Structure formats: C-alpha cells, structure tokens
Amino acid sequence: MKKIKIAQITWQPDKDSSIPIYQQIVQYIRNNISNGEWPVGTRLPSQRDLARLFKVNRSTITSAIDELTSYGIISGNSGAGTEVISNTWSLFLPPVTDWNKFISAGFFQENNSIVQTINKLEFEPDLIRLGTGEIDPRLFPxxxxxxxxxxxxxxxxxxxxxxxxxxxxxxxxxxxxxxxxxxxxxxxxxxxxxxxxxxxxxxxxxxxxxxxxxxxxxxxxxxxxxxxxxxxxxxxxxxxxxxxxxxxxxxxxxxxxxxxxxxxxxxxxxxxxxxxxxxxxxxxxxxxxxxxxxxxxxxxxxxxxxxxxxxxxxxxxxxxxxxxxxxxxxxxxxxxxxxxxxxxxxxxxxxxxxxxxxxxxxxxxxxxxxxxxxxxGFYDEYLDCLRKELKSRRDRALNSLTKYFSKFATWNVPSGGFYIWLTFKNKIKIEAFFEQAINLGILLNPGDIYDFKHDHSLRLSFAYVTGDEFEASIKKLSEILDK
CATH class of the missing domain: 3.40.640.10 (Type I PLP-dependent aspartate aminotransferase-like (Major domain))
Structure with missing residues (x-):
C-alpha cells in the first residue's frame, strides 16, 4: 500500500502584514508544493486542524482552500482533508499572470471572508440557514x-x-x-x-x-x-x-x-x-x-x-x-x-x-x-397568505428566543419583514461563535457584516425556516453559550 505523506506545518501567517491572511496561506502552500516539500499525493490536515495550526478562523482557511482548488492545485473536502493533485502547470497560474494583482485592482471590491463563506455555504443542503435574507422556497405559491x-x-x-x-x-x-x-x-x-x-x-x-x-x-x-x-x-x-x-x-x-x-x-x-x-x-x-x-x-x-x-x-x-x-x-x-x-x-x-x-x-x-x-389577482391573494405565515413564524421565533436566550441576549420585536436583530448582553467572539454554529449545522449572519463597528449582534431570520427548525437551532446555540 502506498504510504500517504502528511504535510507538516510549523509556519504561521503574519497578522500584521498588509497581505490578507488567506493569501499568505495560499502562497505558503504553493511554495511547499513548488519546492518539492509536498509532492503530489501529500495530504493536508482537515480544515479544522489547519485553522488550529495557523491560529486563524475556519472561514479564512475556507477562502484559501477554495482559491487553491480553483487553480487545480489541490482537491478534497473539509472532513477528509485535502490532497495535492498537481505540481506542474497549475502552479504557473497565479505567479505568471499574477491574477491576484488584477483581482485587487478590479472594479468591484471583494466581500469580506465571512460574507464569502456565507454565500458559499447557503447552498449546502444540510445547513439550517438561520440568518438568510430569502423567503422559504416551501412557501412559493x-x-x-x-x-x-x-x-x-x-x-x-x-x-x-x-x-x-x-x-x-x-x-x-x-x-x-x-x-x-x-x-x-x-x-x-x-x-x-x-x-x-x-x-x-x-x-x-x-x-x-x-x-x-x-x-x-x-x-x-x-x-x-x-x-x-x-x-x-x-x-x-x-x-x-x-x-x-x-x-x-x-x-x-x-x-x-x-x-x-x-x-x-x-x-x-x-x-x-x-x-x-x-x-x-x-x-x-x-x-x-x-x-x-x-x-x-x-x-x-x-x-x-x-x-x-x-x-x-x-x-x-x-x-x-x-x-x-x-x-x-x-x-x-x-x-x-x-x-x-x-x-x-x-x-x-x-x-x-x-x-x-x-x-x-x-x-x-x-x-x-x-x-x-x-x-x-394571485399576487394580492398570495401576499395575504404570506403575511399570516411570516407573522406565525415570527411569533414562534420570539417564543423560542424567550425560552432559550433570555439570559444571553436582548432583541427587537419586528412588526414585519424577515428579521430579528439580536444583541448579546456580554461580549463574545462572534467569528468563533459563527464557526461553532457551522459545526452544528447552523449558518448565522453575524451583525458585524452590517454595522460600522463591532456590535456583538446577529441578524436572525424567521422567513427561511419553520418554527420547529428555528427552535431546534436556537436550543443548540444556547448550549454553545452555556459552555
């Protein structure tokens, strides 16, 4: 049986550098592959372990892995680790054309890493989307x-x-x-x-x-x-x-x-x-x-x-x-x-x-x-039904928050729309909480992506999930906070 080489990592990114952390990680992995340290077939640690070794958020690792995968350098999944699949032409893509310079100089600025992670994970079928700004497809008329x-x-x-x-x-x-x-x-x-x-x-x-x-x-x-x-x-x-x-x-x-x-x-x-x-x-x-x-x-x-x-x-x-x-x-x-x-x-x-x-x-x-x-006349008929359903979901969501989150946070009572704005009573590490929620199969929308300062808040949506799904998710999140 062919012995699998496991990548050994002792380096850590420079968090004071002007180069984004995920790009430093991309370059570090590329360098190890191009200099022969990690030949084809080398397996990288899981994304969870990479985040621990590099001392960064898992969303940063996701961004780096996605970029390397798009070049055809590595392949794999977050659970089983990632394998080096190319050490030839794929390595020429970024340095020869230097696409990163073009990307950073492009017309549109890129989203921050959490927004990019949310945009990607919203298409994962096993995640409960507790913050998404979309109406539940099951309500489509x-x-x-x-x-x-x-x-x-x-x-x-x-x-x-x-x-x-x-x-x-x-x-x-x-x-x-x-x-x-x-x-x-x-x-x-x-x-x-x-x-x-x-x-x-x-x-x-x-x-x-x-x-x-x-x-x-x-x-x-x-x-x-x-x-x-x-x-x-x-x-x-x-x-x-x-x-x-x-x-x-x-x-x-x-x-x-x-x-x-x-x-x-x-x-x-x-x-x-x-x-x-x-x-x-x-x-x-x-x-x-x-x-x-x-x-x-x-x-x-x-x-x-x-x-x-x-x-x-x-x-x-x-x-x-x-x-x-x-x-x-x-x-x-x-x-x-x-x-x-x-x-x-x-x-x-x-x-x-x-x-x-x-x-x-x-x-x-x-x-x-x-x-x-x-x-x-279908649009007006449908809107009447939709408002009643959303109101019912809002009420269930508020009851769930009162049951499981009263000691942790405060929140508003919206008179319509999709959202409940929740703010934690004590300062918590929102990015870490975001990552822990993903591990439990729950996708959140941290408040920082909407605010001009760190706000220790979440945008919760009752529009995409049923009352039962919302309650089950809130119960799991409360258990994280209890710990």
Whole structure:
C-alpha cells in the first residue's frame, strides 16, 4: 500500500502584514508544493486542524482552500482533508499572470471572508440557514404560479428584447398595484430591473459622483456589500432609535449636491425597525431643506403584519426627491430577478438608457409571468397568505428566543419583514461563535457584516425556516453559550 505523506506545518501567517491572511496561506502552500516539500499525493490536515495550526478562523482557511482548488492545485473536502493533485502547470497560474494583482485592482471590491463563506455555504443542503435574507422556497405559491404559466401559453408569441423601460404590460400592472397603495404614478415612471441590486448599480453608475457620500442607517444591508465603495463613493452610517433613522445626525451642509441618503424605512434590514410616520415627515423636510436626495428601498414594504403598511417616503414626496426601489425577490421568488425603480420620468429614462448598455433588459419570461400573476389577482391573494405565515413564524421565533436566550441576549420585536436583530448582553467572539454554529449545522449572519463597528449582534431570520427548525437551532446555540 502506498504510504500517504502528511504535510507538516510549523509556519504561521503574519497578522500584521498588509497581505490578507488567506493569501499568505495560499502562497505558503504553493511554495511547499513548488519546492518539492509536498509532492503530489501529500495530504493536508482537515480544515479544522489547519485553522488550529495557523491560529486563524475556519472561514479564512475556507477562502484559501477554495482559491487553491480553483487553480487545480489541490482537491478534497473539509472532513477528509485535502490532497495535492498537481505540481506542474497549475502552479504557473497565479505567479505568471499574477491574477491576484488584477483581482485587487478590479472594479468591484471583494466581500469580506465571512460574507464569502456565507454565500458559499447557503447552498449546502444540510445547513439550517438561520440568518438568510430569502423567503422559504416551501412557501412559493406553486399552484397559482402553474395557473399563471398555463395562461401565458396562449399570450406569449415571442420572447424577444423588450423596450428600454421594460415590458409595458408589467409596468402597467405595477403602476395599478402601487397606485392602489398610495402612489400617483404612470407606467413611464417605472423601470424594470434585474432586482434591486441592479437598480443601485444603475443609480451609482449614472447619477452619483465618484467622491459622493451615501448616508444610510447603521446597521444596514448595504454594509454587507461594497457596491458604492467600488464606485469610489463613501458609506456613512447614521444611528437609529425605535422610530427609525436619526436624520438630524446626518453631517451635511445645505446644497451639497454630491451626497445621497439610502434608507429602508419599513421593516429595515437588518434591524427590523419601521420608521414612524412622524419621523418620515420630518426626514423629508430635512432632506428638502438640505437638498439631499433619497433612495428608498421598499423591499419589505408589503410585509407588515399588523394593519396596513405605512406610507412610503415616495407617497409623501411632492418634490421628486425620492427614488423608490421595489422587488419581487423578498415577496415571491429571488430567481425571477425582477425589481423596479419608481422615479420621475427623466430619471427613469436615464437609468433605462444605462441599463440597455449593460444587459439589454431583464428576463422577458419573468416579466410576462409577473404581469399575469398580478393582473389575475394571485399576487394580492398570495401576499395575504404570506403575511399570516411570516407573522406565525415570527411569533414562534420570539417564543423560542424567550425560552432559550433570555439570559444571553436582548432583541427587537419586528412588526414585519424577515428579521430579528439580536444583541448579546456580554461580549463574545462572534467569528468563533459563527464557526461553532457551522459545526452544528447552523449558518448565522453575524451583525458585524452590517454595522460600522463591532456590535456583538446577529441578524436572525424567521422567513427561511419553520418554527420547529428555528427552535431546534436556537436550543443548540444556547448550549454553545452555556459552555
């Protein structure tokens, strides 16, 4: 039997170096392979052991292993260890072309290692996703959707490119849907996008200057991305209270036209806070006085559990200050890749022109299907059912937290949306807790990826898991904390 060589590791990365730790590990492993120290067939320790030997988080090891695997240098899995499979051409890839320099100089900044780990592990079928910003696929209205697609069989005669603003039939459907909820718009006030993220990309590429400052809530969903920063803009967090954004703390002078406010006033991501009506009116007056335009993200606007949804800032806006973003990703299905921008006609036309240069339009089939789904009344029926289910899941989640987490943390009680923002009473090592949770089959979203400082918090979601799944996970997590 061939003897298996086990890689011996005595080196540790320099945590004071400007080179990211995972890249130091990548280079260390490459060097040992290229100089013959670790020949083909050498087995590396498991990822857990590598993290211990290098004294780093397991997510850092995951990033390094993923990069080496993508080059074809190593192969394996986290449980059985990893084996060196190439010491020839694969080793030429990074140093000869020096792709890392190109990567670091590219247009978009890379996500931090925890966000990359989350993005990867969300596709692991055995993990309970306790923080994910996605609706449970089991809640998808299959029968209503099947009826919709059956109706489309006789309506769709082609799937060619659509007009720059998107399918007119869908824009008409959305205009009626939104006007029934307080908007005063026409189809030409709407641009169909491939989700809300693309809308933000279009705005940043076509309306904002490179050195602009984007003010936003702290914490905020945007902090988990580098979208605006990649465009040369600054992100500035403004604190919240129970009524929403503390707008008077925005450091801005009158007439400073470089800046913009991004806000999620209803069921905010990740805090779950809904801005009060009084605060909305005061915020609009402040922004009008300061000439500060507003991007309003309405992703969770229609997911309020008690009573009717509050008026959007766009509803209250009489001066075309607000660009409103909507999406089907948080209410129906992210795979549709359909969002919409509501703004003045000149703004919509400008964004539509840029969108045509980028992708020549969102999916034609998705637009036809969503239009039909709205027009036949299925969307409203489904939303009623969805809100009831999400409220039930929220209540179960709150009961589970009260049962198992009362001595460890405090949390908010959201009036809608997906999220509970939980903050630990005592300081804990969030990254270590994140890793321990993964080992128990639970994927968390640490609060640090949304905040401008270390906050010892978690974004918990009750939208993707059942009440039983949430309770079982919270019980396991409480046992980690007890230890």
């Amino acid at each position: 299959r029968k209503r959707w099947q009826k919709t697609l059956h109706t489309l069989e006789t309506k769709i005669t082609s799937l060619g490119y659509l007009e720059p603003l998107g399918l007119l039939a869908l824009r008409k459907s959305l205009a009626k849907h939104l006007n029934d909820r307080g908007f005063e718009i026409e189809p030409d006030n709407i641009l169909i996008t491939s989700g809300s993220l693309q809308a933000l990309q279009l705005i940043s590429a076509s309306l904002l200057q490179q050195d602009s400052t984007v003010f936003t809530e702290a914490p905020t969903y945007l902090k988990s991305l580098h979208l605006f920063q990649s465009m040369g803009m600054n992100l500035s967090g403004i604190p919240m209270d129970e009524s929403g954004l503390q707008y008077w703390k925005i450091p801005i002078n009158n007439g400073d036209m470089k800046n913009v406010l991004y806000t999620i006033p209803t069921n905010q991501n990740p805090s779950g806070i809904t801005m009060s009506q009084e605060r909305r009116l005061a915020l609009l007056k402040f922004c009008l006085d300061k000439q500060l335009p507003i991007i309003e993200d309405g992703a969770y606007q229609e997911l309020c559990f008690e009573g009717s949804s509050p008026q959007t800032l766009k509803n209250l806006d009489k001066n075309d200050m607000v660009i409103y973003l909507g999406t089907a990703s948080k209410t129906l299905a992210p795979g549709l890749r359909i969002g919409w921008v509501v703004a003045s006609k000149p703004i919509v036309r400008r964004l539509g022109d840029v969108k045509m240069q980028i992708d020549y339009g969102a999916s034609s089939l998705s637009q036809w299907a969503l239009s039909e789904f709205i027009d036949n």
